[in-house]
Amino acid sequence: MNRKFFSKYDSILLLVIFLIAGVVYFWPRFFAEDQKTVEIYADTALVEQIDCSQLLKPTEYEINGVVIEVSSAGARILSSPCPDQICVRQGELRENGDTAVCAPQRVVVKMTTKEKKQQDAIVY
Amino acid sequence: MHDFKVSRINPLFIIIPLSLFLVAAVLWDLVPKQQEPIEKTAFAMGSALTVTLYGGTEETADQISQQVQLLEHRISPTVSDSYTSFINRNLSAVTDADYSGDLRLFMEWGAETEGAFDLTLGAVSALWDIGGENERVPSEAEIQQAMKVSGWANLVIDGNTVRIPEGMQIDFGAVGKGMACDEAKTVLQADPSVSGAVVASGGSVLLYGDSPDGAWTVGIQHPDKEIGETIAELQLEEGFVSTSGNYQKYFIRDGKRYCHILSPQTGYPAETGLKSVTVVADSGALSDALSTACFVLGYEKSLPVLERFDAQAVFITDENEVIPTDGLTDALTLQAA
Numbered sequence: 001m002n003r004k005f006f007s008k009y010d011s012i013l014l015l016v017i018f019l020i021a022g023v024v025y026f027w028p029r030f031f032a033e034d035q036k037t038v039e040i041y042a043d044t045a046l047v048e049q050i051d052c053s054q055l056l057k058p059t060e061y062e063i064n065g066v067v068i069e070v071s072s073a074g075a076r077i078l079s080s081p082c083p084d085q086i087c088v089r090q091g092e093l094r095e096n097g098d099t100a101v102c103a104p105q106r107v108v109v110k111m112t113t114k115e116k117k118q119q120d121a122i123v124y
Numbered sequence: 125m126h127d128f129k130v131s132r133i134n135p136l137f138i139i140i141p142l143s144l145f146l147v148a149a150v151l152w153d154l155v156p157k158q159q160e161p162i163e164k165t166a167f168a169m170g171s172a173l174t175v176t177l178y179g180g181t182e183e184t185a186d187q188i189s190q191q192v193q194l195l196e197h198r199i200s201p202t203v204s205d206s207y208t209s210f211i212n213r214n215l216s217a218v219t220d221a222d223y224s225g226d227l228r229l230f231m232e233w234g235a236e237t238e239g240a241f242d243l244t245l246g247a248v249s250a251l252w253d254i255g256g257e258n259e260r261v262p263s264e265a266e267i268q269q270a271m272k273v274s275g276w277a278n279l280v281i282d283g284n285t286v287r288i289p290e291g292m293q294i295d296f297g298a299v300g301k302g303m304a305c306d307e308a309k310t311v312l313q314a315d316p317s318v319s320g321a322v323v324a325s326g327g328s329v330l331l332y333g334d335s336p337d338g339a340w341t342v343g344i345q346h347p348d349k350e351i352g353e354t355i356a357e358l359q360l361e362e363g364f365v366s367t368s369g370n371y372q373k374y375f376i377r378d379g380k381r382y383c384h385i386l387s388p389q390t391g392y393p394a395e396t397g398l399k400s401v402t403v404v405a406d407s408g409a410l411s412d413a414l415s416t417a418c419f420v421l422g423y424e425k426s427l428p429v430l431e432r433f434d435a436q437a438v439f440i441t442d443e444n445e446v447i448p449t450d451g452l453t454d455a456l457t458l459q460a461a
């Protein structure tokens with residue numbers, strides 16, 4: 001008996017192979033864990049670049065008297081000798097582009113990831 | 125015995141899915157990925173200056189920083205050889221036409237905001253020193269003494285000569301960061317390779333050219349939450365946005381909170397039922413000046429002033445009610461509490 005060129009089972013098999021190939025190709029592009037990097041600048045010069053995924057426990061860095069805590073989740077300024085303490089009230093940096101600035105001590109802490117920024121700017 | 129027959133695999137099973145997969149992968153990779161912006165941070169005007177450029181070059185970003193630092197050297201009262209410092213020390217100076225022109229314009233804005241915008245309150249601000257190392261509540265007598273020599277009516281501009289009475293201190297704090305955004309725009313206009321840019325100087329922001337996403341998204345800081353957490357978002361085209369609020373620079377004495385925005389009428393921190401005002405305007409200096417003026421005036425009195433300057437605003441009240449003016453109703457999205 002002549003075999004049908006494309007049976008129902010052939011179509012299902014075709015679809016399954018196609019789906020597997022698609023998943024293998026696109027999955028890492030959509031769902032890859034985003035790498036978090038914390039950059040610390042002093043007087044606009046990059047002085048520390050920390051890959052958060054490499055940190056087993058929260059680690060403190062001191063730059064121009066400003067104490068910054070970096071963990072696998074994010075970063076925050078813990079203390080600063082500046083009078084206004086605005087930088088300390090910045091809270092934790094978690095998302096791409098989140099930035100804490102201590103203008104008096106000239107320190108900038110910035111979170112960078114591959115995620116898209118939620119907002120182009122924040123006014124405060 | 126069963127007779128097992130093994131059918132030959134049709135080569136199309138491999139060829140067709142692989143071909144489809146390859147086509148899909150190529151198409152995916154051909155989808156234009158968003159251009160990586162150039163980002164630079166510098167320090168100027170007493171805060172961070174953040175430049176984000178789409179297109180353009182690092183030189184353009186550096187030029188913006190340099191231009192803003194030059195502005196700071198002309199107008200900042202903390203730079204010892206600025207025009208402002210010279211005038212504050214010597215009570216008189218012959219300045220360049222830009223400086224005297226700016227002061228003249230700001231005097232007009234002072235009049236048009238019913239005195240709510242006033243750059244001559246430096247002596248009163250120095251008494252309070254809010255955000256500084258000597259924060260205190262001055263005595264009533266001290267405030268009255270400083271108020272006597274403050275106010276636009278006491279400032280004289282004759283050609284390019286600026287004169288102030290003894291004791292007055294000019295302070296560009298209410299407008300300097302907006303002026304920085306204006307300087308940034310001038311630099312950007314000279315570089316046609318820049319398709320879009322965001323320049324933030326403290327609480328003032330320049331939105332320039334086209335956003336890669338169609339519109340620029342600007343978050344408005346939540347007055348009661350950590351810096352970076354927003355209460356609302358604005359979707360905007362080109363323009364300038366500035367916010368003045370009572371939640372960043374303040375101190376608390378005997379349970380009372382004193383914010384850094386002073387009323388030119390009383391010399392005390394302004395209390396008008398607002399936590400912040402965000403203004404969208406056609407110039408950085410104007411958006412910055414109006415955000416301070418509207419905070420001092422309160423919601424009702426601000427509306428005719430905003431109309432006069434063809435500007436829009438978002439008010440956040442003491443109860444965290446978010447009130448936009450008519451021109452921003454569609455652009456505003458409230459964030460989840």
